[in-house]
Each structure stands twice: as C-alpha cells, then as structure tokens.
Amino acid sequence: AQPLTESVKPSRLSLPFSVRADQATNPVAAKLLKIMVAKQSNLCVAADVTSASKLIALAETVGPYVCLFKTHIDIVEDFSAQLIQQLLAAAQKHNFLLIEDRKFADIGHTVSLQYSHGTYKICSWADLVTVHPVPGEGVITGLKSAVADLHRGCFIVVEMSSAGNLTTPSYISSSMEICKKHPDFVVGVVCQTPSTLNNPGLLQLTPGVSLDCQNDGELGQQYNSPEDVIMLRGADIAVVGRGIVQAADPVQAAQEYRTKLWAAYEKRVSSLKLA
C-alpha cells in the first residue's frame, strides 16, 4: 500500500466518525458510525467458527469491544432459529451490528431469494451483508427488492486482499460506479487502499488484519498490522479473525486490537487535520 498523499482527498480520512454519521446516506451507516463513536471501536471480529455455542460465546465475549460482528452463518454445523435469537440478543445487549459475510454474487432474482429465503433468511437478522459487484448492479437491486421496509444495507467488495485476486484498478473503478448508484443501500466498501473511497458518508471495511502478520500459504490470505490497516490502507473498520478468535485470551486480544485500531484512527484524523 502507498502511504497517504496529497492526492488523496482528505475528507473521508480526516473527518471524525461523529461528523460522518450526519453525512451517511442511509440509516444503517449512520447507526454504525454512532455505535463506533459511542464504543470507541472500529473493530469488527470475524467469527469463523463452526458451532453455535462457540459463535454465541464469541459474540458475548468480544461483544463489548466491537462495532460489528461478522458471521459466516453457513459454516455453523448446528444452526437453528434459536442461534439467531441469541445473536440478536447479544447484538442488542452489547450494542453492535451483525454482518453476514455472504458475498452475494449472482443475478438479482437469485440473490433476492438467497437473501430472504432458505434456512438462513439472512435479511431477517443481518443488519449488513457483503456483496460482490461482478454480476453488475442487478445484485444490489435484487437485494434491495427483498427488504423493502427493513433497515438493511451492504458493503460492496471492491478490492480483495487474497493473492492473485482479480480486483484490478478498472474492476475497482467499475465497482465504485455501482456503489455510487445505490446510496440508500450501500453502507460502504471492502477495499485495501485509501484512495478508493472518498465519500465520508460511506465506510471502508478492510479484512486481513493481524498483530503477528503471518500469511496463510497457498490459501491466499495476506495480513496487515492494526496501525497499517488504518493509516496506510485507509480502513475505517478493520476485520480481525484468527488473531482474536484463536487467541489464548480472546477478551484480552479484542481489547488490544480495539485499543490499537482506535488509536490509529485518532492518529489518522489528527495528523490529516494538522497537515
């Protein structure tokens, strides 16, 4: 990643989340930004666990320290409607939002069914979902058509961090066009570079964050430090997975990541303000 330069519009990166909450173009983005300010947290935990009891335990454990709790509900072996009730209760108790990292990536008619039907009925409980823009904007209109009156939104995956990914500059640029056309549903983008997103009413979510920065061999995940992900990559919210989930003490790890990520955000805002 390139360090922040003059050529990067400072608005999103230099504005405090409290100011940006008022510029959000949809209620879920505003709610998320307010939670971040209230909890002083720009930490999202990726809950990649395969049992309902572990998922709930993790939500209860890290809940106080996160703004967002990211699930892959389709890897849980003993999914039940009760699990969803418990997740929603944890989210309410600890004041965080739920994002199902579904990476919807089909035509509109199909994703509308995948979002609202089936075992998981994702739109009934997940405040947010992730979406790949590769099918064109029909993927967004399809999701929107399923939720009508609910307060729901999505992050568009415009850039991936995995080795050999196909999110080229032109792919990113086309993705951002789709993003701009749906301000009522798009909450932000998943990306890796600070110049991708300028709109301060949207959020940059960036995965691949770890304190020990070990890569994942041939499965292709690549990691950044908490400071780098906020300062160099321009993340507003950083996604931490195994660094917390597999830590000997997940509470201590969540506290450490939250402190470091929030400090990096404060440093970013103040350093860009002085510049």
Add this chain to the structure above:
Amino acid sequence: AQPLTESVKPSRLSLPFSVRADQATNPVAAKLLKIMVAKQSNLCVAADVTSASKLIALAETVGPYVCLFKTHIDIVEDFSAQLIQQLLAAAQKHNFLLIEDRKFADIGHTVSLQYSHGTYKICSWADLVTVHPVPGEGVITGLKSAVADLHRGCFIVVEMSSAGNLTTPSYISSSMEICKKHPDFVVGVVCQTPSTLNNPGLLQLTPGVSLDCQNDGELGQQYNSPEDVIMLRGADIAVVGRGIVQAADPVQAAQEYRTKLWAAYEKRVSSLKLA
C-alpha cells in the same frame, strides 16, 4: 455474440462429446460428458424453487431429460438431510449430476468451510459447484482442500450474462489462467462467448436460455434462444430456468429444450467438421 469464425480454434466446438470424454482432465468432467452422450442431452435445468417438495418433484419430472440439475439449495425453506437423500436418489435413478450454484467467492480458508461444513455440507452431495475466480486461485485450492478423495469438481464463472457485469476481457483472461492451473478440479467454465474456452476436455456452461427470450428488467438477466446459445455462444451445456420450471407442462418444455439444444449441438459439430 459474434458468429463462429475461422479465428476460433475448432477443437472444442467441432469435436463430439464422445471424443471429448476421453480428453477430460478429471473424472467428473468425463462422467458428465458420458452422461450427455448416453442421454443425448446438453440440457441443465436451473431448479430455482423454494420448497423441498417442489425441488424433488422437479428433479423427478425433468430428470430423464437433463445431464445436470442445478440447485440453489440455500433458497429452499424446508431443507433437510432427507431432501439431499431424495436428490441423490433422483440423480442416480435418472442418471444426471448435481451442481450447486453456490458461486463460491471468498478466500480459501473460508470457502473450504462453506463447502464442507454448515447446514448444507455441499461437498457431501453436489458433484459440481460454481466458483467466482475474483478472490484468486486460493478459492480453488480452498475448495480442493475440503474434498481430498471425493470425485468433485467446479465450473469457474468467467463471464456473466447480466446487465452491467464486470467480467471484462481482461477479467476473463485472468480467470482462464486460474482455470488452466487446476485441471484436476475444474470441469469447465461458465461463459457467453465461443472463443473463451478451447480445451476440448473442459465444458462450457451457459445460463440465460429461453424460448421466448424475454429479459428480466432491472434485475439484469438477459436471454438467448437454444440454437443461439449453442451455435453462436459456444455453450456445451445450456442452463434453462423459468422456461421449464414455470412452464404449464414442465415435461413437455424439458423435452422441447432438450431436443432443440441437442439438435443445435449436432448441427454445430457437423457444420464445423465440413468447414
């Protein structure tokens, strides 16, 4: 779509499926090609239904006429392990393969869990799955890591038919490089143009086929006729959804699509042979 031209390598498009079965680089592709020959069918039905009883009824109804039965298992409201047993029984009885159109599109570690775990345990029953190459080849190595000894494979979605999609020529070209690196797991590609795939051991699967060719408005699906999809677009297997599923008489519709699609295949092979 451009008509077939001299510049298109004729090998895949002109060779009979019976010859191509011997050139397949993995057992699932070989099995699928042999089924196509045995049943004289290059028809895949897209089973986009939201109840288990409708899904099984459809599999039993169209089973005799298809080589491949395409599911979105995650839109079925009353999914159960029994449904999978019934699907497998129908597949065995009518001699077709199952493809779960999951469009896996995450990093390797995640897709390996999504493929093998959770409510659906996709790799335990689906001969084939669809995969987006956007995360890079880790998405393929991740899926492969989950199945070890099973005979499983994937179609890589290199080109979409939906309006405003991001599968540009350079995206397609990078996707084909990933395809070429995993001949033991990749069965073919989902694409829309005859020149994308030359390898006769792989199959081109093309969705968006309908006899009445009505488009889907803002949800972005675009349709071709059965003859066009085989002759102009280069499909080996054509995917038909609502044209059969929502027909007044699905058996008659399946027979009609199968006949027309197979005739188009025979015409393609013989016309290119004479040329």
